[in-house]
Amino acid sequence: MNITDVERDALYKVIYSRRDVRKDFISKAIPDEVLARILKAGHHAPSVGFMQPWDFILVTEEETKNALKKGYELASVESAQKFSEEKREEYQSFKLEGILEAPLGICVTCDRERNGPVVIGRTIKPEMDLYSTVCAIQNIWLAARAENIGLGWVSIIHDDVLRETLDIPDNIEIIAYLCLGYVSNFKDKPELETFGWLPRENISQLIHKEKWSKKA
Template sequence: MKFNQDDTEALLQLLSWRRDVRHFEQTPLTAQQIAKLLDAIDLAPSVGNSRPWKFVRVQSDTLRDRIYQNFLKSNSDAAGAYSGEDAEKYDKLKLAGLKEAPLQLAVFTDTEPSAGKGLGRQTMPETLTYSTVIAIHNLWLVARTMNIGVGWVSILEQSKLNKILDVPEEWQFTAYLCIGHPSFNSKTPELHEKDWQLNAKTEWIER
């Protein structure tokens, strides 16, 4: 199949509207929508075709609350790293949609997968995690085409996630995703809008 300039422009538009969402409506996703997200994950490439990603759907209110408490403590600890104006700005940021997002996925990377037989990761074992991140990005982009938002919660004490969710020790926590219909849409990253960090253009480094 050959693509054309219209396809390129459509993809660039999709990328420009892909945002980290933290404000969600509580309307549940349909089974068909969730199936599409799983299809997107399955299309992701991976080192040695190892498919090291492990997605855990967190539905239990008890487990969600434990993860939320983990976030609150981690966020409080992180806030302590800032002072002055930055501390005031940090306290005003909404950094997770854990209380609203109808679909929540904990994502792990299997650090000892038998699939792939080690191909491509003997010198760079971190490519397993890179593969998982690509799968997440696949899900993120397809979600956006369905007007569904995704938020990546990174302010968590990852060492406790395996125990909270009762998963194997060799699964390395990679991401916690909040997914649902955004309560509003914006083309501008929220951290840019809140004057925390402005977007900048990427420039090549020549050698």
């Protein structure tokens, strides 16, 4: 099945306009059929040995979100101390999550025991199941953007908060907590790039030819 030029261009548009959304969520609910498409896109991500190690926990209740928000706030205070005094003030000015504002949260997990102890592709690099789960997250992110739905990855929260609040078994790895919802607008650039926190790297400096020491 060939991809047409129009379909190709649409994919690149989605990739380049994807954003990590932390605010501007609106209260409009995500229709069940739209959410089903997004989750199915995640489930069709590549996975090592076709083990499909992911699970998706959907979060909509305010009580659950409030517990997670408290966990984020504690972790954010802890994180702020790791920056220099100058950077700390700027860090604290950023809004880095939308746990309460987003209509939907999705916790993405990885079952490292799925399909047994020996899986094709994990015999040398056992962490490949974790990377496969991240591929599922990327698919969800791009599918959400194609549906004009914003998504933000909340990484400033301890796993034990997610584990206790969402009743996740000890043998299941927690990979991400995602906030999803329709937004009032999508930014032209990533916010941290706009704020000058860091510049976008020059891709020409990131490409090597044959050896690390040789830039392309």
